[in-house]
Amino acid sequence: MAFGPYFLLASLEGLVTAAVLALTALGLSLVFGVMRVVNVAHGEFFMLGAVLAWAVSTAFAGHPSVGFVAALFVAPLVVGGAALLSERLVLRRLGYDPEATIVATIGMLYIIQQLALTFYGADARPVQAPFNVRIQLPWFGYSGYKLFVIVAAIVLILAAWFVLTRTKIGLVMRATQYDRETAQAFGIPVDRVYAGVFALGAMLAAVAAVLIVPIQQAHYLMGRDPLLLSFIVVIIGGLGSLRGTVIAALLIGLSDGIISVFFSPTLAKMLATGLVAMVLVFRPQGLFGVPAR
Amino acid sequence: MADVLTLSAVDAYYGEVQVLRGFDLSLAKGEVLCLLGRNGAGKTTALKAIMGLVAVRGGTIMKDGTDLSKLAPHEVPKAGVAYVPQGRRLFSELTVAENLEIGLMARGKGRVTREAVLDLFPVLRERLSQRSGTLSGGEQQMLAMARALCIEPDVLLLDEPTEGLMPSMIARIRETVAGLRERGVSTILVEQRVDAVLSLADRVAFIENGQNRETVDVEKVRADPAYVHRYVGVG
Ligand SMILES: Nc1ncnc2c1ncn2[C@@H]1O[C@H](COP(=O)(O)OP(=O)(O)OP(=O)(O)O)[C@@H](O)[C@H]1O
Ligand SMILES: [Mg+2]
Numbered sequence: 001m002a003f004g005p006y007f008l009l010a011s012l013e014g015l016v017t018a019a020v021l022a023l024t025a026l027g028l029s030l031v032f033g034v035m036r037v038v039n040v041a042h043g044e045f046f047m048l049g050a051v052l053a054w055a056v057s058t059a060f061a062g063h064p065s066v067g068f069v070a071a072l073f074v075a076p077l078v079v080g081g082a083a084l085l086s087e088r089l090v091l092r093r094l095g096y097d098p099e100a101t102i103v104a105t106i107g108m109l110y111i112i113q114q115l116a117l118t119f120y121g122a123d124a125r126p127v128q129a130p131f132n133v134r135i136q137l138p139w140f141g142y143s144g145y146k147l148f149v150i151v152a153a154i155v156l157i158l159a160a161w162f163v164l165t166r167t168k169i170g171l172v173m174r175a176t177q178y179d180r181e182t183a184q185a186f187g188i189p190v191d192r193v194y195a196g197v198f199a200l201g202a203m204l205a206a207v208a209a210v211l212i213v214p215i216q217q218a219h220y221l222m223g224r225d226p227l228l229l230s231f232i233v234v235i236i237g238g239l240g241s242l243r244g245t246v247i248a249a250l251l252i253g254l255s256d257g258i259i260s261v262f263f264s265p266t267l268a269k270m271l272a273t274g275l276v277a278m279v280l281v282f283r284p285q286g287l288f289g290v291p292a293r
Numbered sequence: 294m295a296d297v298l299t300l301s302a303v304d305a306y307y308g309e310v311q312v313l314r315g316f317d318l319s320l321a322k323g324e325v326l327c328l329l330g331r332n333g334a335g336k337t338t339a340l341k342a343i344m345g346l347v348a349v350r351g352g353t354i355m356k357d358g359t360d361l362s363k364l365a366p367h368e369v370p371k372a373g374v375a376y377v378p379q380g381r382r383l384f385s386e387l388t389v390a391e392n393l394e395i396g397l398m399a400r401g402k403g404r405v406t407r408e409a410v411l412d413l414f415p416v417l418r419e420r421l422s423q424r425s426g427t428l429s430g431g432e433q434q435m436l437a438m439a440r441a442l443c444i445e446p447d448v449l450l451l452d453e454p455t456e457g458l459m460p461s462m463i464a465r466i467r468e469t470v471a472g473l474r475e476r477g478v479s480t481i482l483v484e485q486r487v488d489a490v491l492s493l494a495d496r497v498a499f500i501e502n503g504q505n506r507e508t509v510d511v512e513k514v515r516a517d518p519a520y521v522h523r524y525v526g527v528g
Contacts, residue, residue, distance in 0.1 A: 168398065175384050175395050182382045184366040185344050186440070187399030 005139035006261055014257020015250075016146045016215070019153030020208045022249035024226045025233035026160060026242065027204030033240015034177040034197045036098055037091060040105040042205055043227030044112035045083060049075045049206025050127075050218040051120045057127050065130035068214070075210050076203040082112075083202030087195050096194065109223075116220040129214035149211045156207065161242055173197060177240055232272055236279050238289020247288065251275075297322050297356060297479045298343070298374075298448050304351035305342040305503075312338045314503045316352070318481075320448065325470060325480045326508075327490045329525055330500030336483045337379050339500065340450045343481075344376050345369045356448065370399045375446035379453050379483070381437040385426030389417055392425050392436055396443025410442045413469060431462040438469060449473065449480045455489055467493055487521050490514075499524040 028042045052075035057067030086108055094100040133144030164170035175183045176193045184190050205226070209218075216222070233252055237244030252272055259268035279286060298320040305313035312335050320326050328336045341347045343354055345366035354361040361369055370376070375396075384392055397407055411418045414435045420428065425436055434454055441449060451470070455463040463486075470480055470493060484490045490497060491511060498508040501524055514520045 168394075171387070171391055171394060172398075174387060175391075178384045178386050179382055181346055182378060182384070183395075185346065185370060185376045185378070186395050186444075187367050187370045188395070189365070189367045 002139075007258070008137065008139065009142075010258040010261035011254060012142060012146065012257075013261070014254035015150050016253075017256055018250045018253025019150045020212045021226070021229050021233060021253050022157060022246050023153050023208035023211075024205045025230040025237070025249055026157065026245050027201035027208075028227075028230040029234045029237065029240055029242075029245045030173075030197055030204070031201040032234060034173055035091075035096055035194050037096055037101045037198070038098070038105070039198075039201065040102060040227070041086075041108035041112060042105075042201070042230060043223030043225075044109050044116075045079050045202035045223075046205040046209045046226045047116060047218075047220060047223035048079050048082065048112060049209030050213045050222060051116055051220065052078055052206070053210040053213045054125050054127050054218040055120075064128035068127070068130035068210075071127070071210050072207065076206040079206035080199040080203040084195055084199045087198040091198065092191060092194070113220060113223070120218075120220055122220065124217040124219040126217045127213045143215075145214060149215070152211055153208075156204075157242075157246060160204070164242060169196075229272075232276050234286070235276050236287060238286020241286065241288040244286055244288025248286075295322050296320060298481075299355045300339075300343070300352065301355070302352035303339075303342055303349055303354060303362070305338055306348045306350055307338075308348075312347070312503050313342055316342070316503065317505050318498060318508070320479050320481060321495075322479055323474055323477045324495040325474055325482055325493055327494035327497045327511075328481060328483045328500050329487070329490060329497055329521070331525060334500040335503040336500050337452055338503070340376065340378075340452055340481065340483065343369070343374060343450060370444055370446075373400075373444070373446050374448045374450065375441035375444040376450045377437045377441045377452060377454055379456070381433050383425045383428075383433055383436055383440070385424070387425060388422050389425050389428070389436055390421040392440050393417075393421075393443055396440035399444050402443055402445055406443055406445055410439045413442065413472075414439050431458055431465075434458060434462065434466065438466070442473075447478060449478055451480060452483045453485060454482070455484070455486060463489065487525065 024046055028039060031037055031039045053071040056071040056074045057064065060067035060070055090104050090108065091101055094104055129145040131145060134141035135144045135147060164173065172188050172193060176188055176190055180190055229252060233245060233248040236251065237248035255271060256268045259271065296319045300316055300318040303313050303316040304311060305316070316339060318339065328339060330336050338347055342349050343361060345361065345364060349362040356372055356374065359372060361372060364372065384395065393407060393410070397403065416432060417436055417439055420432065425433065428436060438454065454466050467489065470482065473480065482494065491514065494511045496508055496510055497514050499506045499520065506524065509520065
């Protein structure tokens with residue numbers, strides 16, 4: 001077996017996984033970091049994004065790119081709206097209590113899943129990629145769309161980084177994350193920040209789903225794996241640390257791609273789980289996290 | 294003198310636990326009012342009640358005709374009340390500049406305010422891009438004061454600002470408070486160090502068991518050490 005081509009292919013597949021995972025996990029990490037809410041329904045926001053992408057893209061007749069671009073905007077906005085609503089109706093009423101919100105978001109998970117089953121059905125449905133180009137690499141041609149997914153994720157993560165570190169909104173979010181009470185004493189409307197962060201977190205999952213759905217079909221149960229992997233990434237990377245999230249997503253995505261190709265997907269999952277256990281034992285705040293106040 | 298802040302019969306709770314019981318306090322314009330009392334007497338809670346950071350279930354906290362206890366916590370600083378919490382509570386992961394920026398944003402202040410505040414604490418100017426958690430204790434306290442002053446408050450709440458500082462730094466903080474009084478800022482100062490209180494305060498309120506037992510002019514306290522003895526147990 002020639003090593004080079006397999007390695008390149010595995011790395012590329014791993015990068016696609018990592019790209020989508022980084023976006024999804026970033027959403028979970030933000031919510032977890034700023035609000036101290038473990039959003040068990042995060043994967044369902046991902047699923048909702050994928051299902052909406054299918055709905056929007058099939059509503060447009062012309063070239064697949066038209067429907068896709070529409071989905072890229074509409075799906076995250078609708079999902080963000082749904083998240084905002086659930087934040088107002090559920091999380092806020094629980095006072096963001098860490099334990100109560102776990103139970104509540106488990107409930108949200110089933111509600112969203114059943115709504116999707118009712119209105120979308122049990123079928124897995126494909127969404128056409130916006131374009132169909134093969135890029136010729138040294139040993140083989142590779143999907144241009146997959147490369148686009150990697151680039152799009154990088155752009156979105158850079159945008160998130162810019163907002164978090166270089167804008168007033170980001171400053172307000174970080175201040176809320178580090179010390180909620182003192183933030184309030186300095187005029188920061190913490191409950192509005194929470195609402196915004198929860199919506200933003202869901203939107204990141206939704207946009208990741210729109211990106212993946214031309215590669216992997218939309219299905220009402222598709223939220224489970226992204227949820228589990230996002231948790232793994234957040235635990236390894238550290239609470240609310242953007243850098244940690246990206247690095248952990250790369251680690252998990254790439255190792256998953258490479259180990260799956262050369263050994264077995266099961267080994268890849270075992271190693272990821274083992275890594276989580278190690279991190280939890282030896283560095284519970286994550287590789288890049290800061291212990292919270 | 295006109296009062297800028299009046300607490301009347303305030304009941305404050307942590308969850309179901311009542312800490313302030315019918316707490317009364319009035320702060321006159323341009324005065325430094327000290328809260329003295331034993332550990333756990335409720336001094337910090339009194340300041341938090343003003344800031345809306347504990348549940349106030351009875352009484353009123355009036356400032357300029359507004360009942361602060363009816364406002365959302367984030368609206369209190371916009372009413373001109375600034376808070377320097379016990380233990381400073383800087384956003385230690387953020388830089389000095391970012392901590393100041395948060396203070397400025399609270400009431401939409403800008404560069405002019407920032408420069409004026411930095412002129413008061415020139416050391417901070419050299420450390421603007423340093424993570425605030427890495428400042429020395431004294432610098433951290435100055436930043437906590439500076440962040441609060443970015444609000445351009447007319448009421449300043451200081452919770453043990455000299456805790457753990459060396460004498461030169463304490464003098465520095467004291468000067469700053471005295472300077473603010475000159476400019477008409479009214480200050481509530483929580484202190485453990487009686488000497489600091491006596492040299493700076495206009496009046497002293499003795500807090501015990503979540504109540505204000507009595508508020509007296511500082512001369513009376515100076516003349517009669519029994520006050521301090523009775524409420525603080527040292528002196
Ligand atoms: N978060 C909290 N939850 C429950 N009880 C609290 C909480 N914070 C303070 N208390 C209680 O409220 C009472 C008053 O506390 P407070 O912090 O106001 O005292 P203090 O006068 O500032 O004391 P110190 O001089 O030690 O700072 C204490 O009995 C304390 O145990
Ligand atoms: Mg205290």
